[in-house]
Amino acid sequence: MEKPAVSLFFGAGAEVGYGLPSGGQFALDLFRVPADQDKAAFKEQLKALDNTSAYATKWLPDDYLKKRIHVFGKSDYEGIIASSLEYRKDDILTYLEQLDQHVLRLLRSWTVREDDVREAFRAETGHELGQILYGQAVRLNSRLAESVGLFNSAFFSAWLKLLELHPDQTGLQHGVRAILELLVGACGQRLVAKLNEEVFETAPDKLSVFDDLSGIFSLNYHSVGQTGMDIVLGEPAQPVTEEDAPVDIFSALCRTVLEDMYSRTLDYQALVDSHFRYLYNPKAHWARFTRIAIFLRTVRRYISRADAHLMEKIVAGPGYYHDLSGLAQAVRIAAVGTTNYNGFVRELVHRQFPEVPVYYLNGCVEEYYDPYCNLILEQPTTEELDAYPRLLVPLIFTQSGIKPLTSVTMSRRYVELYDRFEQSDVIAIIGYGFNGDDGHINGLFRSLAEAGKRLAIFHYGSESLSVLKSEYQTKLRLSSADALDIFTVDSSRSVAGMPWWQALLEKYESIHPALAPRI
Known part of the structure; x- marks a missing residue:
């Protein structure tokens, strides 16, 4: 008999145990990273463009090679604080x-x-x-x-x-x-x-x-x-x-x-939002265009540097991605989605389950974006990047990036993941906080919950389950919390002394009689 299908969704909290920073610490670290290296790389990318092309002549400002390159700095702190005090x-x-x-x-x-x-x-x-x-x-x-x-x-x-x-x-x-x-x-x-x-x-x-x-x-x-x-x-x-x-x-x-x-x-969404639109119109405000273009490069370099440093440790485990081998003994893993940017999810999932698709809903360090054509390049080679005729930025939605969501590649990615989630018996959500700036993803889960699909949310901490259930119901803007099952997990990825995936299986044996014989 076919095993029940379980899909998984990972947020930043799922990788803390591997030594990666939490989402908040990640935001702070970004503004500590010097951008000189990224400025230099951006200048080289500008020089490599064909300045006789219609792209350079009509889309970029006059004398773009002579214009100053700008980056985010201390002068932008006030905007970050204003946004934090207003929204947080x-x-x-x-x-x-x-x-x-x-x-x-x-x-x-x-x-x-x-x-x-x-x-x-x-x-x-x-x-x-x-x-x-x-x-x-x-x-x-x-x-x-x-x-x-x-x-x-x-x-x-x-x-x-x-x-x-x-x-x-x-x-x-x-x-x-x-x-x-x-x-x-x-x-x-x-x-x-x-x-x-x-x-x-x-x-x-x-x-x-x-x-x-x-x-x-x-x-x-x-x-x-x-x-x-x-x-x-x-x-x-x-x-x-x-x-x-x-x-x-x-x-x-x-x-x-x-x-x-x-x-x-800390909330830097307003800062990013006020600059992201200029990726599509560098003539309108060259300073803001260069700030956001270089910022995305800095984000990618920061993540990639951490990836290289931690790769050996992460491959060895343990962690949530390694735990999937235990879960897969009893269920079929249908799909994996993530808001994380590094390639660890894809790497570790495909080592164990080559057939399981992994969907990056906020972009990742292995993808690039062409704002001129609203086009996504998935895992391009170094040669393809060097030969590309237009400016590219890393495809990484920090707290913004609405326009890339309208690209065909990203739209298809969301639809495919939703369909796989809908066809699953259970969706386990780990390390994801359902924050307001992820409303596009929260809406996906809300639709699934309203359709009666069970969402198993793993929350780090020891708070009351009833209180947490009410909080997540509010975050998802649901009229009922019937579709939500909350598990409190500790630093060893355990629920009441039991590995999280075993707690998941045990829970659904009791509340899903139809699944019990197969689990």
């Missing part, structure tokens, strides 16, 4: 409200153990960590927020106490200021949004003049969040040990928390 303000405030929980999570894998951190604070202040709280001593303006849990945080209060004792400790001072900037900026953005929506609490519907005054307030982002960006994108953090001075330990911890918060809340 609730995430920022939630992180700050739960600051102690995040610090304890980070301490589980930090260079200094939690007990040593607590002992350092005790030795420096004579108090236990958590005995001194600033909830009564510091209050935010009530117009910004009625209550702020940050000042009742044991660790934030510890940083404030150490600043009282060491006012000249600039590292800690800058870290605390950066957190306060994000707090005030997020609260301010929420207040501005509310004011713009409610300039007039009541007004006659027939008088549109009142509507004309909506949206008149804005927040000045000139200084908000800049301190934190300078810290996390500046010099690498210096490691500390329990032998270091307590104030230095807490300063380093503050920086670690700040970087974690940025990695979880």
Whole structure:
């Protein structure tokens, strides 16, 4: 009897165990990578074009070889912060409200153990960590927020106490200021949004003049969040040990928390969106065209460099891709989809199952894109790239890239994956967060769930299954969560002590009687 069909979908979280960065850390790292090498390669690509062709004459600006090549830099930080505060303000405030929980999570894998951190604070202040709280001593303006849990945080209060004792400790001072900037900026953005929506609490519907005054307030982002960006994108953090001075330990911890918060809340979609359109019209704004073209090159180089460094380790495993061999003993793997950009998925899946198709929904480092013809080149050879007559950019959708979705190749890719998912008995989703900027992919899963297809979502953490089910229902904008099955998985890829793929099989034995004899 034919085995049941299971399809899989992998996000960035599926590769963390292999040593690759999470999606948020990936975003931060991109802005740390120097672009000089990519600028040079882009200039060589320009020089190789036939400047007598209609392409160069009509599509590129006059004297394009003499024009300056631009890249993203520090001047673009303000746009990133503005986008983060506008679209991720609730995430920022939630992180700050739960600051102690995040610090304890980070301490589980930090260079200094939690007990040593607590002992350092005790030795420096004579108090236990958590005995001194600033909830009564510091209050935010009530117009910004009625209550702020940050000042009742044991660790934030510890940083404030150490600043009282060491006012000249600039590292800690800058870290605390950066957190306060994000707090005030997020609260301010929420207040501005509310004011713009409610300039007039009541007004006659027939008088549109009142509507004309909506949206008149804005927040000045000139200084908000800049301190934190300078810290996390500046010099690498210096490691500390329990032998270091307590104030230095807490300063380093503050920086670690700040970087974690940025990695979880940084949103550069607006920055990419404001430039991506110029890939199709370099004459309109050459600076923005070159910024996005070189940025995509930098993204590809960063990923490829990590790939080369980790390839030996990744091939050896273990990891989710290697676990598929266990799953395949009981089911037929119908298809694999991914939002990741590297070639590991295809490489490792095809080593085990050459017949299983792998679909890259956000592009990958092995593909290139011709914006002039809206054409995708899949795995071209070096010779084909060198001989190509037009400018190419790596096909990598970071947080944007809507136009390539309209290319025939990409459209067919989405349809084929959807059809294979629809023909599967179960779809397992691992390491994918269903974030808002992946709405095109979320819509695919929403359609499958509404059609009654079961989605098995593997969530890293130990939260309540009922709470998680409600959260994923909200993210997918479903009227019912009946099609969702949530599994909480730990760092060893286990669900309640059982390998994730075994938990998947066991779950569907009980809820799919028709499949039980075959599993």
